[in-house]
Amino acid sequence: MFDPKKVKKDFPILSRKINGKPLVYLDNASTSQKPKSVINTISNYYENFNSNTHRGIHTMSEEATIAYENTREHVMKFINANLPKEIIFTRNTTEAINLVAYSWGEENIKSGDEIIVSAIEHHSNLVPWQELCRRKNATLKIIPIKKDLTLDLPAYEKMLSKKTKLVSITAMSNVLGYMPDLSKIIKAAHKVGALVLVDAAQSVAHLPTDVKKLDCDFLAFSSHKMLGPTGVGVLYGKYEILSDMNPFMFGGDMVKSVEQHKAYWNDLPWKFEAGTPNIADVIAFDAALTYLEKIGLENIHKHDQKLLKYAVAKFSKYEKHGVSLILPTYKSATFDSSQVSSILSFSIKGIHPHDIATIFNDEGVAIRSGYHCSQPLIEHLNLSSTARMSFYFYNTKADIDRAEIALKKTIKLFK
Numbered sequence: 435m436f437d438p439k440k441v442k443k444d445f446p447i448l449s450r451k452i453n454g455k456p457l458v459y460l461d462n463a464s465t466s467q468k469p470k471s472v473i474n475t476i477s478n479y480y481e482n483f484n485s486n487t488h489r490g491i492h493t494m495s496e497e498a499t500i501a502y503e504n505t506r507e508h509v510m511k512f513i514n515a516n517l518p519k520e521i522i523f524t525r526n527t528t529e530a531i532n533l534v535a536y537s538w539g540e541e542n543i544k545s546g547d548e549i550i551v552s553a554i555e556h557h558s559n560l561v562p563w564q565e566l567c568r569r570k571n572a573t574l575k576i577i578p579i580k581k582d583l584t585l586d587l588p589a590y591e592k593m594l595s596k597k598t599k600l601v602s603i604t605a606m607s608n609v610l611g612y613m614p615d616l617s618k619i620i621k622a623a624h625k626v627g628a629l630v631l632v633d634a635a636q637s638v639a640h641l642p643t644d645v646k647k648l649d650c651d652f653l654a655f656s657s658h659k660m661l662g663p664t665g666v667g668v669l670y671g672k673y674e675i676l677s678d679m680n681p682f683m684f685g686g687d688m689v690k691s692v693e694q695h696k697a698y699w700n701d702l703p704w705k706f707e708a709g710t711p712n713i714a715d716v717i718a719f720d721a722a723l724t725y726l727e728k729i730g731l732e733n734i735h736k737h738d739q740k741l742l743k744y745a746v747a748k749f750s751k752y753e754k755h756g757v758s759l760i761l762p763t764y765k766s767a768t769f770d771s772s773q774v775s776s777i778l779s780f781s782i783k784g785i786h787p788h789d790i791a792t793i794f795n796d797e798g799v800a801i802r803s804g805y806h807c808s809q810p811l812i813e814h815l816n817l818s819s820t821a822r823m824s825f826y827f828y829n830t831k832a833d834i835d836r837a838e839i840a841l842k843k844t845i846k847l848f849k
């Protein structure tokens with residue numbers, strides 16, 4: 435097991451001060467911090483072999499191409515995909531989902547078809563499907579959420595029919611930390627012949643991901659939430675499905691040959707990577723994966739669980755002061771942590787979450803407030819927004835103690 439205190443030293447930003455106090459970074463669900471190895475890889479690329487990929491025969495172009503394609507192989511191994519061709523680099527999770535909504539959706543969704551999402555989706559896994567349904571006169575169905583803030587899976591099973599063409603579901607809610615039973619959801623969808631896209635933007639940084647075991651058809655995630663740079667996302671797709679899909683964007687690199695009035699598409703995965711890609715950041719993403727593997731995803735998950743339980747125990751003591759923990763299966767200090775990971779949303783009666791986040795910031799504690807790009811869920815909870823702490827492996831119990839100090843100060847100031 436790693437020592438979070440030692441690990442912190444690998445992240446230069448974590449030694450900075452905010453408002454004169456050592457930074458406690460609890461906004462990891464928005465984006466993670468980057469270790470020195472990732473930062474160094476970016477400068478090494480620009481200092482030593484900055485070149486365009488796939489185009490040149492000169493040494494540096496070859497080095498850049500090899501490093502870029504190495505990351506693809508690494509991602510393939512990281513999520514246990516079959517082939518590098520199944521890994522497409524995008525800008526982020528949002529673009530990966532839009533790629534499917536356009537390339538697969540335009541060809542495969544017809545009037546009267548149905549797409550299923552859930553009530554806990556990030557806007558990135560909701561709006562592209564709303565738009566596809568609008569363009570195609572298809573119907574978007576939404577798996578409801580139960581009172582205990584878990585998904586109503588019997589209701590989902592009733593929704594499935596021959597009309598269902600796609601189920602697009604999060605592996606981990608960015609508001610609740612809740613992880614739905616994906617294996618059950620995927621098996622049920624496949625029984626009616628529907629494909630399944632998994633939005634793994636949150637989960638992939640916290641738990642081992644195995645696309646073969648899951649048997650999902652697509653999986654989307656972002657490098658920036660898992661120690662890597664911003665501007666790099668991944669779409670995994672099963673080879674046969676990606677092969678049948680049309681390109682998403684058109685131009686250089688995605689073509690094999692071009693005539694004046696017609697073009698012929700490149701092989702996978704380049705068919706989906708039009709134009710010069712984000713070379714430096716893809717290469718640095720490799721260093722992020724190496725770092726995560728060194729720590730171990732199982733170890734990260736165990737650490738997340740410990741921190742979450744510790745935070746719940748601390749924050750639940752303030753329920754009498756109007757603090758509500760927005761946690762699936764939670765009933766005053768007891769909850770089934772097996773379905774939840776690394777995220778604790780909360781509200782305080784009578785205090786706006788932006789005010790909570792401001793006081794926390796005064797104390798050097800970075801948390802998020804707002805509706806976290808999940809407006810329908812927040813409205814379903816009858817809230818206008820929440821405050822959210824999200825943990826990672828470099829956080830410690832001492833960080834949560836600092837958050838508790840900020841909580842006490844907030845309550846004192848506003849009550």
Ligand SMILES: Cc1ncc(COP(=O)(O)O)c(C=O)c1O
Binds near residue numbers: 558559635656
């Ligand atoms: C569950 C989930 N899906 C999708 C996204 C979108 O990720 P990105 O902004 O990197 O495209 C996020 C970002 O917070 C997320 O938490």
